[in-house]
Amino acid sequence: MLKITSLVKRYGSGDPVLKNLDLEIAEETVVSIIGSSGAGKSTLLRCINRLVEPTSGSIVLNGTELTTLNRAGLRGARRKIGMVFQGFNLVDRLTVMENVQSGRLGVLPTWRAVMRKYPKEDIRRAYELMERVGIARYANKRADELSGGERQRVGVVRALMQEPEILLADEPTASLDPKTSEQIMQLLRDLAREFSLPVLINIHNTTEAKEYTDRIVGMRYGRIIFDAAPEALDREAMDRIYSGTPAAERGEYTPDPSFAVAAS
Template identity: 80%
Template sequence: MLKITDLVKRYGTGDPVLKDLNLTIEGETVVSVIGSSGAGKSTLLRCINKLVAPTSGSIVLNGTELTGLTGRQLREARRKIGMVFQGFNLVDRLTVMENVQSGRLGYLSTWAALTRRYPREEIRHAYELMERVGIAHYADKRADELSGGERQRVGVVRALMQRPEILLADEPTASLDPKTSEQIMQLLRDLAGELKLPVLINIHNVNEARLYTDRIVGMRYGRIIFDSVPGDLTDAAMDEIYSGIPSQDRAQDRAADAAAAPRLAT
């Protein structure tokens, strides 16, 4: 279970990017985070894996408080958090297998990592995962020879090689065409169920959030203002998330418009 309590992130002396944010994720659920650019979606994910340090608040993953960790303890905790990036973050000159095995670097000795001497069991596991996502036949191919969808599948497998307790995905389909985007979202959804793994996805495509995730969290100006199942994401809720118009205000506006309509017609 991931439990975030009163999370605040401030850069310098500016206004907080995240403001007293509270969020709990458990089970094999797939949760999407939506909102306008600047809402704090990416910062939220980066605080969870401590790519950026929270200013205050608490982030607990399966009983481990992450916010105060440093050094070796932080490296060990990060092993439990898989991350899929928008820009893939692959090493182009390395093969698919070598990129996938980089997900195990936190477990290898420095010598094994430098010489790329991967344990036989890890190679076998990598092939199993690559077979599952349809890229096993590319194991010896350089990463820069792959399409965008294939590269993102490599990124997914690399994250799963960590044997994570949660999977984070930061705009995983932003660089992909619509059909490939749907395939990646379906893959993430399927893997969540197969591996009993919670998945948290920062995404701009609201239709994909509705279709492929179990729960939608809407953010605006660093706060969560919507948290429910996709069926509850009404036009009024969308207005509030993307336009800053509270649902009750929008309902009042519509009522006023309806009342004014007969007068305007006369």
């Protein structure tokens, strides 16, 4: 379970990007984060794996307080946080297998990674996962020979190779065509069930959020102003999130109590 309490992120002396944010996510739950650009969605994801350092607050993943970890502890914790990026973040000149195996860099001895001497178990696991997402036949192809959807599947497998306890996805469909976007969202939802993973997705496409996620969190100006099941995202809620009614500006919302029960 992921539990975020009173999270604040401030850059310099300006207004906080995240303002006393509270959020809990249970296993096997796919949560989408929506909101206008600048709402704090990407900053939230980056605070979780400390690509961005929180100013204050608590982030606990399965009993581990992430915000107080030293460098060595953070390296260990990041092995359990899978990340899927909008821009794929692949090494184009490397093969699909080599890109996938980079998900094991936090575990492998340095010499194995440099020499590309991957353990047989890691190779077997990689083939299993690549077969699962439909890219096993591309194992020996260079990453820059793949389509956008295929590249994103490589990114998903790379994250799963970490054996993560949570999967974070930052705009994973933004660079894809509509059909491929739906396939990737379906894949993320299915993998959450298969691996009992909480999945947190930063997404602009509200239609996909409603169709493929279990819960929608709406942010505006660094605050959560909506937290409910997808069917509750009606026109009024959309106006609050994207237009900013007075209630939204005050950060008022009524979360679905079932989520608190599920996360406890």
